Amino acid sequence: MPLLDILGVDGLDQGFTIGVAFMNGESEDDYAWAVKILRSQLDKANFLAIPTKLVLCFWHISMNVSSNCKKYFETEEVWEDFLKVFRNVLYTKTEEEFEDALEEWKEAFHWNNGERWQVGVDATPANIQEVLxxxxxxxALTYCCGRWLGKYKKQVVHCYVDQFFHGGTTTTSRLEGAHSILKRWIGKPTKDLSSTWDAVKLAINHRVNHIR
Structure with missing residues (x-):
């Protein structure tokens, strides 16, 4: 059974476990169930304390872009430039900066207003290669703009993300580290539910004592 570790961050930027859940699977419905259960345990005042929004993991977005777009570039150098500028677009601090950076990115990597590049009848092999x-x-631009900077831009671009409290957490690396520690406390994955729960409690108490 997958073990979900739900993490919080305190005022000193230290992570702590809010809750854990054993789930039937890892589908969207399974995670929705876990969030529903978590919300049912909170005091109603908690829902009004800090308004926030869903933020998508910047690191996983970069990995997604790499796996889907790197193949479109002839050299590692050009690909690295493309990815660097994409990240700069994500990290813009104002909407004006975002729009400017996006246009500069499109111009640098041949957006051409989304229209196909044309090859003249007298084109040389070098001209054809350049157009290709x-x-x-x-x-690659079409993928990034369509996949991440359209529907999801307010969940990935800093000028939108930073309008809501997120405690500086824009990647899942903190959670993955905490989950790795929890798994070490649990040990063998063949443990029964009771022994696993005992190990989880020990891990949580150890973390609480560390924060104190």
Missing amino acids: EKEMSQT
Whole structure:
């Protein structure tokens, strides 16, 4: 059974476990169930204390872009430039900066207003190769803009994300580290539920004592 570890962050930027849950699977419905149960345990005042929004993990977005777009670039150097500028777009601090950075990115990597590049009838092999490279980077731009900077831009671009409290947590690395520690406390994955729960309580108490 998958073990979900739900993490919080205190005022000193230290992580602590809010709750754990054994789930039937790892589908969207399973996670929705866990969140529903967590919310049912909170005092109603907690819902009004700090308004916030869903933030998507910046690291996983970069990995997604890498796995889907790197193949469109001939050299590692050009690919690294593309990814660097994409990250700069994500980390813009104002909407004006975001729009400017997005346009500069599109211009640098041959967006051409989303229209296909044309090859003249008298084009040389070098001209054809140049157009092919432009179309490849345009395809990568189309993926990034369509996948991440359209529907999800308010969950990934800092100028929108920073309008709501997130405690500086814009990646899941803190949670993954905490989950790794919890798994070490649990030990063998073949433990029964009672022994696993005892190990979870020990891990949580150890963390609480560390924070104190």
